[in-house]
Amino acid sequence: xxxxxxxxxxxxxxxxxxxxMFRLVWIFLFIGPTVFAQEFDWAKCQSYFDSYQDSLLLNxxxxxxxxxxxxxxxxxxxxxxxxRVLSDRERQMKSVLKGxxxxxxxxxxxxxxxxxxxxxxxxxxxxxxxxxxxxMDYLNQSIKVKKNLNARDEELGKSYTFKGNLFFKFHDKxxxxxxxxxxxxxxxxxxxxxxxxxxxxxxxxxxxxxxxKRFDEVEDNLLEVDKYEFNKKSWRERSVIHNTLAKYYRxxxxxxxxxxxxxxxxPYVESKGWNEDLKHVYQNNVEFYKNKEDYRxxxxxxxxxxxxxxxxGKETVEDYIKLQQLExxxxxxxxxxxxxxxxxxxxxxCLLLGICGFYIWQKYSRLKRTxxxxxxxxxxxxxxxxxxxxEILGQQKERQLIASELHDQLASSITAAQIHLSLVxxxxxxxxxALRTAQEIIxxxxxxxxxxxxxxxxxSLKKFGLAMAIxxxxxxxxxxxxxxxxxxxxxxxxxxxSKESFLYRACNELINNVLKHSDAQIMEIELLKINxxxxxxxxxxxxxxxxxxxxxxGLGIVQIKNRTEVFSGQxxxxxxxxxxxxxxxxxx
Numbered sequence: 310x311x312x313x314x315x316x317x318x319x320x321x322x323x324x325x326x327x328x329x330m331f332r333l334v335w336i337f338l339f340i341g342p343t344v345f346a347q348e349f350d351w352a353k354c355q356s357y358f359d360s361y362q363d364s365l366l367l368n369x370x371x372x373x374x375x376x377x378x379x380x381x382x383x384x385x386x387x388x389x390x391x392x393r394v395l396s397d398r399e400r401q402m403k404s405v406l407k408g409x410x411x412x413x414x415x416x417x418x419x420x421x422x423x424x425x426x427x428x429x430x431x432x433x434x435x436x437x438x439x440x441x442x443x444x445m446d447y448l449n450q451s452i453k454v455k456k457n458l459n460a461r462d463e464e465l466g467k468s469y470t471f472k473g474n475l476f477f478k479f480h481d482k483x484x485x486x487x488x489x490x491x492x493x494x495x496x497x498x499x500x501x502x503x504x505x506x507x508x509x510x511x512x513x514x515x516x517x518x519x520x521x522k523r524f525d526e527v528e529d530n531l532l533e534v535d536k537y538e539f540n541k542k543s544w545r546e547r548s549v550i551h552n553t554l555a556k557y558y559r560x561x562x563x564x565x566x567x568x569x570x571x572x573x574x575x576p577y578v579e580s581k582g583w584n585e586d587l588k589h590v591y592q593n594n595v596e597f598y599k600n601k602e603d604y605r606x607x608x609x610x611x612x613x614x615x616x617x618x619x620x621x622g623k624e625t626v627e628d629y630i631k632l633q634q635l636e637x638x639x640x641x642x643x644x645x646x647x648x649x650x651x652x653x654x655x656x657x658x659c660l661l662l663g664i665c666g667f668y669i670w671q672k673y674s675r676l677k678r679t680x681x682x683x684x685x686x687x688x689x690x691x692x693x694x695x696x697x698x699x700e701i702l703g704q705q706k707e708r709q710l711i712a713s714e715l716h717d718q719l720a721s722s723i724t725a726a727q728i729h730l731s732l733v734x735x736x737x738x739x740x741x742x743a744l745r746t747a748q749e750i751i752x753x754x755x756x757x758x759x760x761x762x763x764x765x766x767x768x769s770l771k772k773f774g775l776a777m778a779i780x781x782x783x784x785x786x787x788x789x790x791x792x793x794x795x796x797x798x799x800x801x802x803x804x805x806x807s808k809e810s811f812l813y814r815a816c817n818e819l820i821n822n823v824l825k826h827s828d829a830q831i832m833e834i835e836l837l838k839i840n841x842x843x844x845x846x847x848x849x850x851x852x853x854x855x856x857x858x859x860x861x862x863g864l865g866i867v868q869i870k871n872r873t874e875v876f877s878g879q880x881x882x883x884x885x886x887x888x889x890x891x892x893x894x895x896x897x
Contacts, residue, residue, distance in 0.1 A: 349373060349380035354387045367391055382411045382421065389428050396622070398435070405432050420458065426451035427471065434475055441479050448472055466500030469493045470510055477517065491517045508534045508546070516553055519560050527557050545586065548578050552590050559597050567597060588617045595635075604639035611635050723751050767813060775809045776800045776836055779816050783834070791824065792831045799838040804897065808876060812845055812893065815869045819847040819891050822866070827851030827889070838897070846892040853889075869893070 350369075357366035366387065376384050385408030392401035409425045426447050433444040452468045454460075473493035480486040494514045501507045511534050515527045531554045538546045551574050558567040571594060578587045591614035598607035611632050618624045770778035776797045783793050803809070816834065823832050829851030837844045866882065869891075873880040878895025 349376055349383050351383055354383075358387065358390055363391060363394055379415065379417070379421075382408050382415065382417065385411065386421065386424060386428065389432075393428070393431060393435075398432075402432055405429055418454075418458075420460070420464075423451040423454040423458070423460070423464070423468075426454065427468070430471060430475075434478065439479070441475070444475055445472075448475065462500040463502050463506075466497040466502075466510075467506070469497035469500065470506070470513075473497065473513065473517075477513070480520075487517055487521055491521065504537070508537060512550060512553055515557065519553075519557050522560065524557070524561060528554070531557065545581070545583060548574060548581075548583065548586050548590075552586070552593055556593055559593065559600070564597075571597075584617045584621055588614050588621070591617065599635075602642065604635060604642040608632070608635040608639040723754055770809060770813050774801070774803050775812055776802070778809075778813050779834060779836060782817060782820065786820075786824070791829060794831070794833045795836075796833070797836040799836060799843070802838055802843070802897075804843065808843075808895070811872055811876065812843070815872075815893060816845060816847065818865070818869060822891075823847065823849045823851070827853050829889075841897055842894055843897050844892065844894050846890060848888050848890040850888055852887075866891075 354366055354369060357363075357369065370384060370388055370391065373384060385404050389401055389405040389408060392398075392404060405425065405428050409429060412422060412425055430444050430447040430451065433440040433447060436444075448468065448471055452465070452472075455464050455468060470493070473490045476486040476490040476493065480490060491514065494510060494517065498507070498510055498514070501510055511530050515531050518524065518527050531550055535547055535550045535554070538550060551570055555567050555570040555574065558564075558570070571590075574590055575594070578590055591610045594610040595607050595614065598604070598610065615624060615628050615632055618628060767778045767781070769781045776799060779797075780795060783795055786793055804812070820832070820834070823829055827849050829849035832847070832849045835844070835846040835848075837846075870880040873893050873895060876895045878893060881890070881892045881894075883890050883892075
């Protein structure tokens, strides 16, 4: 029996007799429930939801129960929204299906219908079974209703954004979905007027463009959005933008800029506890270090990401498998690095050993070559010395022979001839004058022969030594020609015959050079024994200096120098303080 009839039947009869009282009771029974029924405040709920005041919205929905009609449908709509935000999928699905069934029963065809269709789309989109087709079907119905109701551009832009999001969620299964994602994002861009939604849409376009490797204007758009959020002091939105910007730098190979952002972004998001954003930041680092084949760091960030997902209750088996794969890759990389390090050490040791061996071989070869060269040089010097000594001895013997022949035979014959001519001169014949002349000529020839023989081999040198031989040479120089001084501290010293002969002839040659080629007034000769050396020096105060390339008769300066070296001595020709010095120093 209807409640109204039952109420009427229970009315006392005295109230029916009183028409005024009857009318009051009638108004209370039939109009009262309508007047005192609780109304649902849509605007208040929308305000709570848009301003993220989830606790206030939840409290309002909890205290407003027992609603009927449209109010119930609206209540179920916001219940669906808050359960979606709180990730309570069971209650979200229960409330949205119940509300949509009520809406269909009441045949509501206004904005509430496309709002329910959008919530159904979101519920099926986030279903663990990945119900792409069902979600897309509800979204298309929502767009159709909006177009039939001539909804605002903002609402159509929202639907196209949802459609792009749906394609992006499933782009791993179909590579062409990324193109569809970018198409619907760009289609929604001119329709969206609310700046916050427009900025988020531009971020989404940048993310998809990076995945498609279409980098035109990506950086400029992200920096412009970041500037807007900075002015609004929307720090969480900026963290999302910076993570997207870092992804752009990672994709374009700008490692320095990527690392600069991450050095600031990671600790900041961690300190704020924004786990939903933090897992994306960690994933960005995972991809970066995977591309660099630094699997150890990639594994570390992947482990952090999985811990965050575990806290959010979104950890999956796939995440665990990927983490295991990264751990294996990190271990393999470490093993390869250790193996490579061992090979590098081995190769370095071999290279070092080879360098040392090559260096030792080079030193040995150089030393051996130097030794051979020295031996050859010594052999050559010895051969030259022996040849020169042999030449000097040969010349000395030849000179002695010539001197002996001149002195013993030719001089004797001339002397005999001179004696016979003397006998003829005693007869005092007419030819005595001619004979006298012949005698003088023969006498002069004898003197010349005697002088030549003395030059070839000095009798004083053979009998008395080098000092007396030099002194006898100086005595033959006319006093009016040049002043001579002789200083000697080794009158009794006798040297090897070849050395004495060489020093004697060298002294003769140097004296003749002074007499012939110098305008000197004074000539000094020194023959000194100093330690184990004998030193012969001839110096003059002439203005003309001899040159090393000068060659005179006899030995010559060059021959004196060469033969001094044969006897392991030194020859020096110098000019200092107006004096020209020729000095021979050789071992005794």
